[in-house]
Structure formats: C-alpha cells, structure tokens
Amino acid sequence: MSNPATVIAAGGVVWRERNGTRQVLLVHRPRYDDWSLPKGKLTPHEHVLIGARREIEEETGQQVVLGPSLGVQRYTVRKNGGTADKLVHYWSATADEDAEFEPNSEVDKVAWLSVDEARDRLSYPRDVDILDCLGRVVPVVATLVLLRHAQAVKRKEWESKDTVRPLDTTGTGQAERLTGVLAALGVNKIISSDAERCVATVTPYAASIDRHIHLWPEISERGFGADADAVRGLADKAWKPGKVTVVCSHRPVLPALAREFGLRVGKFSPGAFLVAHRLGDGRLIYERFGAP
Known part of the structure; x- marks a missing residue:
C-alpha cells in the first residue's frame, strides 16, 4: 500500500574553516544508529528556507545562515503503514558562532569532521552526494x-x-x-x-x-x-x-x-x-x- 502524499523536508551541510581545513557537522541519531546531515520535516505551511534553518538549529544547536543550494534528495520512507516519497532540500550553511550542543532523543551526538572524514562517516551514499556538492558552491x-x-x-x-x-x-x-x-x-x-x-x-x-x-x-x-x-x-x-x-x-x-x-x-x-x-x-x- 502506498501513500501518495510526499513528505517535504529540509536541512543543510553546516561547514566552517579551521586551521586551513574545511570541516562539516554531522549528527548521530540513536533511533537509527546512523550518522547523517542535519535535516527534518517542514511544519504545515512553513517556508522551506525557514524549515531548513529551524531543523539545523534543533538538531545541532547551531543558528546558521543558508547559502547556495546543494540539491535535493528523493527516496521512499514508511508512512502510516505504507510508503511515501520523501523530498529533502539541502543548502550550504555557515554558523554565526559556535554553540553548545545538548543531546536529545533525536540526536545524541554531533561531530565536526574534515570533509574526507565526514564522507567516510556518513551512513548513506545519498548524503555523500550532497556533501560532494559543497566544494562547487563555496566560497x-x-x-x-x-x-x-x-x-x-x-x-x-x-x-x-x-x-x-x-x-x-x-x-x-x-x-x-x-x-x-x-x-x-x-x-x-x-x-x-x-x-x-x-x-x-x-x-x-x-x-x-x-x-x-x-x-x-x-x-x-x-x-x-x-x-x-x-x-x-x-x-x-x-x-x-x-x-x-x-x-x-x-x-x-x-x-x-x-x-x-x-x-x-x-x-x-x-x-x-x-x-x-x-x-x-x-x-x-x-x-x-x-x-x-
């Protein structure tokens, strides 16, 4: 059984430069025991840019500024006993300043990693594809x-x-x-x-x-x-x-x-x-x- 309603979500690749090395911020979700890019579903009638910023802040504690688009992911998820298409929009994102992360039920750990380390740590190839777009749109x-x-x-x-x-x-x-x-x-x-x-x-x-x-x-x-x-x-x-x-x-x-x-x-x-x-x-x- 398939649910035709598409799930719309948004997030970003949060990045910074430290000692000449570009680092990106990954999140660990205990429910899935995976490492991924911060993202989440939009609330009803929420603009996608506002939703991306809100979800990044909720998952990482970082208040960010969104930059160029990094593309869109499309995949299938379980919903209401069936399946639904999921559409996730991503932007590059820079943090105004370092913020203290507080673990919660959705995200229990975050990690700043070099781009190469992040590529190896990410649990899903589709997230690696998004990460690889970062270098094409910065600075x-x-x-x-x-x-x-x-x-x-x-x-x-x-x-x-x-x-x-x-x-x-x-x-x-x-x-x-x-x-x-x-x-x-x-x-x-x-x-x-x-x-x-x-x-x-x-x-x-x-x-x-x-x-x-x-x-x-x-x-x-x-x-x-x-x-x-x-x-x-x-x-x-x-x-x-x-x-x-x-x-x-x-x-x-x-x-x-x-x-x-x-x-x-x-x-x-x-x-x-x-x-x-x-x-x-x-x-x-x-x-x-x-x-x-």
Whole structure:
C-alpha cells in the first residue's frame, strides 16, 4: 500500500574553516544508529528556507545562515503503514558562532569532521552526494535577494497617490513571514523602492535586526517611468562583497533590475523573490522562491 502524499523536508551541510581545513557537522541519531546531515520535516505551511534553518538549529544547536543550494534528495520512507516519497532540500550553511550542543532523543551526538572524514562517516551514499556538492558552491563572495513587494491593495480600490498604496491583509502576513526567510539568508543590507508597499514589505525584517532601509526612488514605478536609465550603475551598489543584500522593487521594474544585476528573471508574483550568489570563481548561481 502506498501513500501518495510526499513528505517535504529540509536541512543543510553546516561547514566552517579551521586551521586551513574545511570541516562539516554531522549528527548521530540513536533511533537509527546512523550518522547523517542535519535535516527534518517542514511544519504545515512553513517556508522551506525557514524549515531548513529551524531543523539545523534543533538538531545541532547551531543558528546558521543558508547559502547556495546543494540539491535535493528523493527516496521512499514508511508512512502510516505504507510508503511515501520523501523530498529533502539541502543548502550550504555557515554558523554565526559556535554553540553548545545538548543531546536529545533525536540526536545524541554531533561531530565536526574534515570533509574526507565526514564522507567516510556518513551512513548513506545519498548524503555523500550532497556533501560532494559543497566544494562547487563555496566560497560565496556576495549574495543578492531580488524581491517583489508583498501583495498590496488593488489600484482600482485605492483613491490616493499610488506611492502610498499600502499592503493588504495578505501582504502584511507575507511581510511578517519574510522576516524569517531573510533571517535564514543572513540579509544584512536592505534596499527598497520608496513606495509604501515596498517599504512595508521589508520593514518587519529591518526592525527585527535594527537596520536602516536604504531608499532608492529610481527603482520605484514612478522613478523608473520617469527615467528607465537610472537603474544603470546600481549593480555595484547592490553587489557588495561580504554582504547579503535584499532589493525590494515592483513588477514592471524587476526585469530591468535583473539585467543590471546580471540575472535572468521571469515573472514575480507578490512576495516572490530570487536569491543569487556570486562565487569566488566569478560564477553566479541562483534560485527562485514563491512568497512565504
């Protein structure tokens, strides 16, 4: 008997550099007596990035920042007396600082090991495959999050100036949930159009980390309509080495911004975003996400 519902999970390869050696963090699960990468199932309606960060912290005690994707595992698990497909998303992850691990019923031991030692210690070949992807996506020089503002009150329902048109109830919820997403990505620089709906989208996160929002009128609909060439030269201000920058703008402006930033971009629904990483070898890698 098979259960058609797919189990969605997320986790990461937590890594650090020590004395010129790259180390990764593995967890031991007493229930299975195995060594694996930290991961776990998402809670209902949880964004996959938030779930990955939460599961890593719960299993290792490390509060991490997520970097580039390391791929997806697909395999079958037992569920409700039958079987179900399991889909596990992995990201590279760096810890802000060392944290003390407290053993629990799910994970009783953790170990920092060199990549070669970890490859030998891991219990599952599929985890080795994910680990082997780490070297292809680090180091990251800079990260850029290109974001469309959350859902706003419809134009036809708003009688005042468009620049002060606010988020609606759905959009306010999206902005609040984006706080966890941007935290998982380690965003530390915030840029926004000066339109109210963009500013309101990033304000909850800015408040949570006590950071200033840099307003760029030229990436508002009004500013872009007045001078479409004004977005030229903004890439150098957005791509900052060592920074994780979010840029919040509008649907008509995003294609031009993407071209300026060196990205390929399609349509964005309200609250959707793209995460791009510039690697040490000059490559750009990125992935798209829907609104949280």
